[in-house]
Amino acid sequence: MTDTISFIKFTKIRDIGNQEGKNSNVFLAIDDQLGDELVIKQMEKEKFNSDEYFSESKMIYASKHPNIVDIQYASQDTENIYLAMPHYDKGSLNNLATGRLLTVREIVMYSLDLLSAVSYIHSKGLLHLDIKPTNILIDVSGKAVLTDFGLSRYMDENGIADQPTSYSLHREPECYLQIGRTNQSDIYQIGLTIYRLCNGVEVLNQQLISMEIGTMDKLAESIKNGEFPDRTFFLPHVPKKLQKVILKALEVDPKKRYDNTISMMNDLSVIDDNLDWIYTGVAGNPYTKSNNSYQYDVFVTLNNDIECYKTNLISNKKTKISKCSIKCINENDLFKNLSAVVGGLN
Structure with a gap:
């Protein structure tokens, strides 16, 4: 049985991902044969033994699951190994x-x-x-x-x-x-x-x-x-x-x-606490959440005290929630009371 040499062509569009622990080059490409966008992972052959060239592709292929990336194909040229996977345009959790x-x-x-x-x-x-x-x-x-x-x-x-x-x-x-x-x-x-x-x-x-x-x-x-x-x-x-x-x-x-x-x-x-609070990262309004009727906002004043309001999403009327308005002694007290507030308004 003779080996058949085949070629898979793609056109690189741009690099994707970030540098966190990066040990390969990952980029978006157009598959010239299929006319579709794919993510290509490129790895240098010199970093592997020849029997390891396609170990990663075999692992992915053997692990078919709805929460595991598919592999489209694996290929090589004289210098590199290429793994082709679907392009998820929503990106990563990072x-x-x-x-x-x-x-x-x-x-x-x-x-x-x-x-x-x-x-x-x-x-x-x-x-x-x-x-x-x-x-x-x-x-x-x-x-x-x-x-x-x-x-x-x-x-x-x-x-x-x-x-x-x-x-x-x-x-x-x-x-x-x-x-x-x-x-x-x-x-x-x-x-x-x-x-x-x-x-x-x-x-x-x-x-x-x-x-x-x-x-x-x-x-x-x-x-x-x-x-x-x-x-x-x-x-x-x-x-x-x-x-x-x-x-x-x-x-x-x-x-x-x-x-x-x-x-x-x-x-x-079984976790059912604080599910929908959004931490905004804004010092004056660090937390907000909404349901079908109200928007809740937690504010931190210039004195580092906590004030809470709810806004009727139909009438747009804003009301202060007095039981959740707290005077804080210091930053540790503020942090502790913010925890109590978001839990209390769960």
Whole structure:
């Protein structure tokens, strides 16, 4: 049987994605044969052994699931490997959460989609090992779709996978102490992803600066000691039930972490507090939410006191909610009372 040489042609349009942990070139292209837009992931052959050229494409193809990206085809030329995938024009969760903070309802919805995908690949003996907001896309129906299996590995009979490489800010504590990765690695990365969706996708970079973590050695120590990320920091609208799920997923000791994705899904599914508050990031009007009848707004005065109003969406009449108007002593008191207010107006 002779080999047949074939050529797949595409025209590059533009680079897409950001530089977070980037180990490949990803761009939007027109497939010249199909006349459709595709996302092409380009990887240099010199970074792989020849038997690894199409390992990622095979993993994706073997993991068909509504919450996992499809692969259209895989090809190569003399220097590069190319993986072609659908173009999701809604972008990634990172793009969405950079433009605005998500509501708790959105965070729970996307997290359940993510956990469904990871639960499926775990059932196939596969670990993802690169879970982060940039690797979660949003499809045309609004579902979260897991992508980028470049660091993924299959587990052995003991549930361990050999993968020393990891995005440094999402590296789990035990990764510094032992050889091999487990499903606890993915669960930790899921917890950290949800933490970022709750508090802003840039919160980790902000904490690197505020905690004066300037070297990889100091980062490693901070992760191993459970100091990074700052587990005491949550924005006021993040309900305690959701904080509890995240903190359990981020346990330093993997034995105290969720031992499977289904348990984590079950705990997320019952969260029903503060679902629709929008954190605006505006100092004077940090929170707002609406229903069919009213819009609720939480204001912070120049004296750092809290005032709450509801506006009738039909008559446009604004009324002050006296029970939620609070005088605050200091910034800590303000933060605590904001939590009480958004919970009290749930």
